[in-house]
Structures are given as structure tokens and as C-alpha cells.
Amino acid sequence: MITRILRKVANRTQQWKEDSLLATRQFTRQFFLVSKERWWAYRHPRLVTLIQRVHERKPVDSDDVLPFISREALSERLEFSVRLAEAYVAAGDYAQAKVFVQRIWEFSGLDEQYLDLFIKVHAACNDVDAIRAAHKALGMKKARAGQIGPALRQFDAWQYSYAIHRKEDDYRYDFEILDRIAQLAEPYAYPQRSPQAAARRKIRLAYLVFGMMHSNSVIVKIAELFAKYHDASKFEVMFYVPDQETPVLQRPEAIEHIAAFKEHGWGVELAPDAEATEDGLLGLANAIHAWQPDILVTTAGLADFNHYFVTSLHPAPLVIGLCQGPPPQFVAPDFDWSISWFQSLQIECPGDCTFVPLRLDLPLRQYSRQEAKSDLKIAPERLVIMVSGRPFKLQDADFLQALVDIVESHADAHLIVVGINELPEQIIRQASDETMHRISVIGWTHEFHKILNAADVVVDTYPSGGGVVIKDAMALGAPVVSFKNDYMKQFNQKECSAAEEVIGMPELLIERGDFATMQSVVSRLLTDHSYRVDLSQRCIERINETSGHPEKMVKDCEAIYRRVLNHKHDKLKAEA
Numbered sequence: 001m002i003t004r005i006l007r008k009v010a011n012r013t014q015q016w017k018e019d020s021l022l023a024t025r026q027f028t029r030q031f032f033l034v035s036k037e038r039w040w041a042y043r044h045p046r047l048v049t050l051i052q053r054v055h056e057r058k059p060v061d062s063d064d065v066l067p068f069i070s071r072e073a074l075s076e077r078l079e080f081s082v083r084l085a086e087a088y089v090a091a092g093d094y095a096q097a098k099v100f101v102q103r104i105w106e107f108s109g110l111d112e113q114y115l116d117l118f119i120k121v122h123a124a125c126n127d128v129d130a131i132r133a134a135h136k137a138l139g140m141k142k143a144r145a146g147q148i149g150p151a152l153r154q155f156d157a158w159q160y161s162y163a164i165h166r167k168e169d170d171y172r173y174d175f176e177i178l179d180r181i182a183q184l185a186e187p188y189a190y191p192q193r194s195p196q197a198a199a200r201r202k203i204r205l206a207y208l209v210f211g212m213m214h215s216n217s218v219i220v221k222i223a224e225l226f227a228k229y230h231d232a233s234k235f236e237v238m239f240y241v242p243d244q245e246t247p248v249l250q251r252p253e254a255i256e257h258i259a260a261f262k263e264h265g266w267g268v269e270l271a272p273d274a275e276a277t278e279d280g281l282l283g284l285a286n287a288i289h290a291w292q293p294d295i296l297v298t299t300a301g302l303a304d305f306n307h308y309f310v311t312s313l314h315p316a317p318l319v320i321g322l323c324q325g326p327p328p329q330f331v332a333p334d335f336d337w338s339i340s341w342f343q344s345l346q347i348e349c350p351g352d353c354t355f356v357p358l359r360l361d362l363p364l365r366q367y368s369r370q371e372a373k374s375d376l377k378i379a380p381e382r383l384v385i386m387v388s389g390r391p392f393k394l395q396d397a398d399f400l401q402a403l404v405d406i407v408e409s410h411a412d413a414h415l416i417v418v419g420i421n422e423l424p425e426q427i428i429r430q431a432s433d434e435t436m437h438r439i440s441v442i443g444w445t446h447e448f449h450k451i452l453n454a455a456d457v458v459v460d461t462y463p464s465g466g467g468v469v470i471k472d473a474m475a476l477g478a479p480v481v482s483f484k485n486d487y488m489k490q491f492n493q494k495e496c497s498a499a500e501e502v503i504g505m506p507e508l509l510i511e512r513g514d515f516a517t518m519q520s521v522v523s524r525l526l527t528d529h530s531y532r533v534d535l536s537q538r539c540i541e542r543i544n545e546t547s548g549h550p551e552k553m554v555k556d557c558e559a560i561y562r563r564v565l566n567h568k569h570d571k572l573k574a575e576a
Helices: 002-043 043-055 062-071 074-090 095-109 110-122 128-144 148-159 161-166 175-188 218-228 245-249 252-263 277-291 305-312 369-375 397-409 425-430 450-451 468-475 515-527 529-547 552-575
Strands: 205-207 234-246 267-271 295-298 318-321 336-339 353-355 384-390 413-418 437-442 457-459 479-483
Touching: 043 062, 043 074, 062 074, 062 277, 074 095, 074 110, 074 305, 074 457, 095 110, 095 245, 128 175, 148 161, 148 175, 161 205, 175 305, 205 277, 205 305, 205 552, 218 234, 218 252, 218 413, 218 552, 234 245, 234 252, 234 305, 245 252, 245 267, 252 267, 252 479, 267 277, 277 305, 295 552, 318 552, 336 552, 369 450, 384 397, 384 450, 384 515, 397 413, 397 515, 413 450, 425 529, 450 468, 457 468, 457 515, 468 479, 468 529, 479 515
Parallel strands: 205 234, 205 295, 234 267, 295 318, 318 336, 336 353, 384 413, 384 457, 413 437, 457 479
Antiparallel strands: none
């Protein structure tokens, strides 16, 4: 008993010492920071006065600034530029701050400590190209220094700059970045094995899975279809995840995905925990290489540059990329082959690519429309128009206004918008209270399919159309009105559509941007019951014929895997 009390006293004493030491350190640091700032102000009173004028938004003459930005010492010009940039940011004058920030970025030699300031200012000026360039330049700098993980993170930031700062799906190839990643991988790469012919043996497939920690990931769900329908008599399959083990296993959705892969008899391996990103990736690549797969299949080869780093290590003789979205996110030019679910994507793939229509386990109706409407507090006699997609797909105000106009002109209509949290303020101001009572705006949710059961008519997102959403809607018997794709233009994720390939009914396809015709088509579907019922049945039949039975899609991909493997083997044999 006494020993236990003494131990508690000792522990509390030790904790008190540690807390005291920490408090002392924090006080000392704060004291010196304040002292340093006062000393700086004492040495530069004119600049302090100048900064005060900036804060007060008073006019500042260039002659007042010149003595500070024309110093002989670069270190002083850098320091004064930082002070002035921060002052103009505080004053809300981002255009002027941008001038100083650009100098800071160059004077400091792309010092990462100034990156947040650089991004803040250029984002306020809507100069996302400059932000992308900064991430790329910093990534290149870190790559030259051999800092693999930090370089890959900067390249990822480059890739998603438009998505982060403009809420736009805008992805482009940068072959300098891809070459640099391949160079980073080169010292660790495995000697390339020659592909072996596939005759009379099982082919080993290693899937590199993207999105294991994402909520409701379509990419992972498609990977699960491969796990479910692969022919175990002809293929051996493993699923590899470049994300490190501990954070993956902390996510319930990831645990569910892993269980789904294992349920079908296949193994799953995660990147080992490591302090350095590259150590985890090298560990995963080593596991892939040790398993000796014939083909490494990427599910999103460039959506996360960690994946491309792994492929560049050559842990398998061949790489085949599944092109499930914009090619700059999914397929690298040095992949041996790719498979695209849509022709609009296939035509932009920078290498050999086969078109295989995407087939899914289509949803079955679990709720009647009346039940689904009741759950949403919508009167059963209302006719529900629904549009659904990620927030990036719901940014066109004219498109949203056209949908609201339909609701205003049809007293029995109710609009559900899934994927954003609110309509643009201008639309809300212009709409009547009665109309707004017949509009439900819902953020992206796991209850998506339950909500979809309430839809009488679905309108595809614009200008970027959907894929899986319109397939699911058609399977549940909702006619889908969508916009055509212009195949004469270069693919752009911000303005594309899979409608012709998926829907295939001319009466439901609209010319791009023709919202008047869209309103006319939706209005007829709302007012003509027999027409709506007829198209509903045709949608069900069409989608089950062209997009159901995913086992056929997997079988088609298996044939491509075998063909590419044999083709590469025969080619190398002929060259030998």
C-alpha cells in the first residue's frame, strides 16, 4: 500500500517537473520572440510606420517602399518583402501582396516555409496556374535532393490544384513530372522480368488499389467486382494497397473492403507502417515482387503519385491500367496496356487501350417510390426530379437555375439535388418561398440509393456528366435526361458525358448547353404518365442488357490480360 502511494507521488512529481519545464520553454520562446520583434521595430521605425499605413489602407507611395526593396543584401530584400506581403494580406490587398510574394518565392530559392503564404495570395487572386507551378517546382527541387515522399506529395498537390482551389475536375499530363518520378524509382527498381506465356497455367494478377480510405469509393467497388468474378481456375489474384497499414485499419470502410476481398478467397496486403513514405512504398513493392505476379493492374495509376512510383519500381513484368476516369489521373504513357470503360476516355489514352463497357451489380428496388418519398417527407403525389453527383459536377449555375425553373412551372414537382450543401445564393433569392419548399438539397451521403428510389425522373449532371449514377438510376426505372458528348473535341473532365454510350435513347439526349430543350423533355416526362412509364421500362431493359452482368466485364478483361501477356512474350521472343 505504501509502495503504491510512493509510486503515485513520484509519478505526479515527475509530471509536475515535465509540465514546469514545458511551460518554461514556452515562456522563454515567447519572450525572445517578443523581444526580437521589438528589436526589429526599433531598428526599422520607418518600415513600421509604412506597414501601419498599409494596415490602415492609406495610400503608400513607391518612393516610401523603394529604400527597403532595393537593399544590397538579398537577405534584407527577402525579409522586407515578407513584412510587406504580410501587411498587404492583412489589409486585403492581395494584388499588391502578390508582387512581393513572387519575389519572396524566387529570393528564397523556393523555400517551403513561404508556400502557405504563396498559395493564400495566389488563391485570392484566382491564379491557380501559379500555384500549380509552385507545387511542381518545389516537387522537382525535393526530387533533386532525393526526398521521395515530400516530392510525391508536392506532385499530388500539383495534380489537384484546380480541384482544391477552383472546385474543378481539371487534370493534365506533365511528362516532366512522370519522368522525375521514374528517375526517383530507378535506384530501387527491380530487374525487369520477361513476361511468360500464359499457356496451361494460372496467371498471377496483382491489383494496386486506390481509394481504400475513401467514403463510398466507386473505384474500390469495381475492384471488388474483380475479386468476386475472377475465374479462380485460371487466375491467382492479390490486392495491394499503397496506403500504410495503421491509418487504413482505422477506417471502418477500409476494413469492410478488405473483408470483401478476402471473402472471395484473395489476399490483401497493405504498405507497412514507416516514418518515410518511400519506405512504406518500397516495402509494398517488395511484397509484390516477391509474389511474382505476371501483371500489375492499377485502378488509378496517376490519381496518387505513390501508385506511379510503385509501378516505376517494376515489381511485375507488365503494367495494365484501368482507365476509370480522366486519363491523366489513371493511365501513364509507359504502361503496357490500358482498359477503358468509356470510349470518350479510350480515345485520349496515351498508349494501347481496349474499350470494355463498364458492367456493375446493378441495384434492385428495395423501396417503392411512395415509401422513399415518405422517408424524405415528400408527399407521395409529388413527381421527384433528381440530380446527383460530386460537388465538382454541380457548379454550373445556369444548369441549376434551369432545374429550379422546372419546379416553378410544375406545381406537383419536387427537386432533389444530391452532392452539394446549398444552391447558389442568387438562385435562392430569385425563387419563391413556395418553390424552395419543393426543393431538397442534400450533401453526398451513404443513403444515396435509398434517395434514388424516390426519383421519377433523373437529370444528369452538367457540364460533367455521371457514369455510375445514371446506370443505377436507369436500373431503378428512372428515365435519365442527359447531354451529348462532343467527340470532335479533346476530352475534358469538366465538360464530358457518357450519355450516348450508357443511355442510348435519342429522345433523352440533349445538345450540350441546350437547357430549354432539357426543360421541355423533363416537362413531358412529368406530365405524360404513359410516356414516362414506357421510357422507364426501356431504361431498365437497356441498362440490364448493356451494363448488368459484371461477370462478363471481368471475363472480357481476363481475355485482354491473357492476350497482352502472350503478345509481349511473343514480341520479346521475336526480338531476342
